[in-house]
Amino acid sequence: MPVVKSIEELKRLREEALTKRQLQATGGRAQITVYMGTCGIAAGARDTMKAILDTIEAENVRDVIVKQTGCIGLCEQEPLVEVQLADTPPVRYGHVSAERAARIVKEHVIGGKIVDELVVPE
Amino acid sequence: MRYYRSHVMVCTSPQCVDKGARTLMKRLQEELAAQGLADEVAVLETPHIGDCANGPEIMVYPDRVHYAGLTLEDLPSLVEEYFKKGRVVTRLLSQFRPPVDKELGPPKPKEVRVVLRNCGKIDPENIEDYIAEDGYQALAKVLTEMTPEQVIEEILASGLRGRGGAGFPTGRKWQFCRAAAGSPKYVVCNADEGDPGAFMNRRVLEGDPHSVIEGMIIAAYAIGASYGYIYCRAEYPIAVRTLREAIRQAREYGFLGQNILGTDFSFDLEVRMGAGAFVCGEETALMASIEGKRGHPRTRPPFPAVSGLWGKPTNINNVESYAVVPQIILKGSAWYASMGTATSKGTKTFALAGDVNNTGLIEVPFGITMREIIYDVGGGIKGGKGFKAVQTGGPMGGCLPAAYLDVPVDYESLTSAGSIMGSGGMVVMDEETCMVDIARFFMEFIQDESCGKCIPCRVGTRHLLEILERICAGLGKPDDIEELEHLSSLIRRSSLCGLGQGAPNPVVTTLRHFRSEYEAHIYDKRCPAKVCRALIRYEIDPAFCTGCTLCARNCPVNAISGERRQPHTINQELCTRCGICKQVCKFDAVTVS
Numbered sequence A: 001m002p003v004v005k006s007i008e009e010l011k012r013l014r015e016e017a018l019t020k021r022q023l024q025a026t027g028g029r030a031q032i033t034v035y036m037g038t039c040g041i042a043a044g045a046r047d048t049m050k051a052i053l054d055t056i057e058a059e060n061v062r063d064v065i066v067k068q069t070g071c072i073g074l075c076e077q078e079p080l081v082e083v084q085l086a087d088t089p090p091v092r093y094g095h096v097s098a099e100r101a102a103r104i105v106k107e108h109v110i111g112g113k114i115v116d117e118l119v120v121p122e
Numbered sequence B: 001m002r003y004y005r006s007h008v009m010v011c012t013s014p015q016c017v018d019k020g021a022r023t024l025m026k027r028l029q030e031e032l033a034a035q036g037l038a039d040e041v042a043v044l045e046t047p048h049i050g051d052c053a054n055g056p057e058i059m060v061y062p063d064r065v066h067y068a069g070l071t072l073e074d075l076p077s078l079v080e081e082y083f084k085k086g087r088v089v090t091r092l093l094s095q096f097r098p099p100v101d102k103e104l105g106p107p108k109p110k111e112v113r114v115v116l117r118n119c120g121k122i123d124p125e126n127i128e129d130y131i132a133e134d135g136y137q138a139l140a141k142v143l144t145e146m147t148p149e150q151v152i153e154e155i156l157a158s159g160l161r162g163r164g165g166a167g168f169p170t171g172r173k174w175q176f177c178r179a180a181a182g183s184p185k186y187v188v189c190n191a192d193e194g195d196p197g198a199f200m201n202r203r204v205l206e207g208d209p210h211s212v213i214e215g216m217i218i219a220a221y222a223i224g225a226s227y228g229y230i231y232c233r234a235e236y237p238i239a240v241r242t243l244r245e246a247i248r249q250a251r252e253y254g255f256l257g258q259n260i261l262g263t264d265f266s267f268d269l270e271v272r273m274g275a276g277a278f279v280c281g282e283e284t285a286l287m288a289s290i291e292g293k294r295g296h297p298r299t300r301p302p303f304p305a306v307s308g309l310w311g312k313p314t315n316i317n318n319v320e321s322y323a324v325v326p327q328i329i330l331k332g333s334a335w336y337a338s339m340g341t342a343t344s345k346g347t348k349t350f351a352l353a354g355d356v357n358n359t360g361l362i363e364v365p366f367g368i369t370m371r372e373i374i375y376d377v378g379g380g381i382k383g384g385k386g387f388k389a390v391q392t393g394g395p396m397g398g399c400l401p402a403a404y405l406d407v408p409v410d411y412e413s414l415t416s417a418g419s420i421m422g423s424g425g426m427v428v429m430d431e432e433t434c435m436v437d438i439a440r441f442f443m444e445f446i447q448d449e450s451c452g453k454c455i456p457c458r459v460g461t462r463h464l465l466e467i468l469e470r471i472c473a474g475l476g477k478p479d480d481i482e483e484l485e486h487l488s489s490l491i492r493r494s495s496l497c498g499l500g501q502g503a504p505n506p507v508v509t510t511l512r513h514f515r516s517e518y519e520a521h522i523y524d525k526r527c528p529a530k531v532c533r534a535l536i537r538y539e540i541d542p543a544f545c546t547g548c549t550l551c552a553r554n555c556p557v558n559a560i561s562g563e564r565r566q567p568h569t570i571n572q573e574l575c576t577r578c579g580i581c582k583q584v585c586k587f588d589a590v591t592v593s
């Protein structure tokens, strides 16, 4: 750890510490889960993930948690992505390509409107 | 700023670094890059995660997954399985479970947390957590914007008074020490906390050690000291360990040591352990103990500010006095002085004990009444019983009756009532407490802890105790009260240190406020609260006794006899007044008189 040599460095350290604090405080306004089973990855889930992260960064949203999980047996629908806004039931999207992923982030995660035509039927 | 879906904290404590945390961190970054995750997962350092027993350890957010005992060989599969596919690798999970803090719940009604603001909220072993709560900002302000005189002015203006007992204005003490000739100068933190049942200081040391350390550095700057000691009792091993770790981290970050924050001010600090003698909390005895001598007090003056450790000017304050200093500097003296009464500013922590519903640690602003403390914060007397007295100020404090319930609590009001503020012990007693017995109890502690250096304290407290024991045993003599008063005044006036000078307090205050109880014991051979065994007798009321034999079967000395289904009787010759029969009787047939 660098020795703090000035007030400016202390300020920077405090900002960093606060950021780390925020990371620790679980919960965000929205949670996006990407299914990363072997099937998901084979179907392109890695690109989906990248697209989600890039869109979040480009749109400068900060209160979103992106998680990943394994296969849930809907391999024909992969890549699968689940979006859950605070206090609402989760919504599952199928065949989420990179473009679709960007759209879901913009319309559902940021805009709050479910992208109906991409939702996996129950 | 780059958005990362996941952040990995790698513990870089010395233990974990020893076990290869830095290499692991580097290889983890490489492995993440190799698997194409470098711009999704960020790797950061942190000073503390678990207990470092099974390092290296990492903590992953937002999942809060804690891995420990990692080797370099684990990394490829960990990255593949967990970071890429999201499957927790259970075999690498840490077994460490952070201790749950049961001691300090959310603030109770009327509590104001200033000293305790960080306790239970930050990780005391992670300096970054303290820094996130504005930690060391006050130090930076003091070192770059304020002269030592201005710091002392600010503390004076805040009205802060010493929290170790006597309530001497902290700013004035610093002024004296700054003005004193001699070098080097020292700062000492009194963390001896010897009052039975008191744990206010321990809680701060264990929960927020850096606030004490920062307060001490600021004091050192104000008085011109270059070295400091925290004198902590050995019965507080967790506090000692936490402090040592906090000091190490403060040194690593450059808040202790040479040229603090790039200025030409240098200061360092160490922890000394006390072996638990009560008198070692007295400042001159404490300093003797730090010097490696026997922990005996000496006469004052000279005061420590003039001649303290090794004859050098020394500032000694209590844990709580130092702990609020950073906040006074940051938020201003006016903010601090806005809480409290005309003469007592700010807040005070108390260890609330005895017959109240919510016992435990509390922090309240001065000026609150005893009634509010007992009934609002403390939730009232246990079992809905009546209030009898409250004991403040620890063993050298005093007992106050119901007449003082509505007096605002501050240094002056407690002193004028014959008690003291002390360091924050507060024992609530219900109507079933015998005040003579309480005086005897405290005197037993004091005479046991008297160091024996001066005769009034050594012999006098012994004599006080003997008289009190006699009164409780039903052998009180008509002039005992006068003898107690005479002795008390003698001990108070002629003892060497605060221990002897305060020793008679429990006797004096109970005599002042509960004299009739002494008289009942001495003249009527009666204990009104029905506590003193020699003065009570247990009897069985034949009107209520069903002859169930429960009491007879439970009596440890077989003093109860009677036929089944017939009223029983107690043989007073054999009865030891243990009270078990009364406890077990289901028909309230056992009476005490």
Ligand SMILES: Cc1cc2nc3c(=O)[nH]c(=O)nc-3n(C[C@H](O)[C@H](O)[C@H](O)COP(=O)(O)O)c2cc1C
Residues within 6 Å of the ligand: B161, B162, B163, B164, B165, B166, B167, B168, B170, B190, B191, B192, B193, B194, B195, B278, B279, B280, B281, B282, B283, B284, B316, B317, B318, B319, B321, B423, B497, B498, B499
């Ligand atoms: C017998 C005896 C025991 C004491 N124990 C303590 C103690 O445990 N902690 C403490 O801070 N002060 C204790 N004091 C008070 C100290 O002598 C001293 O007044 C205090 O540390 C000064 O700090 P302050 O100005 O911040 O209150 C004790 C005094 C006496 C006479």
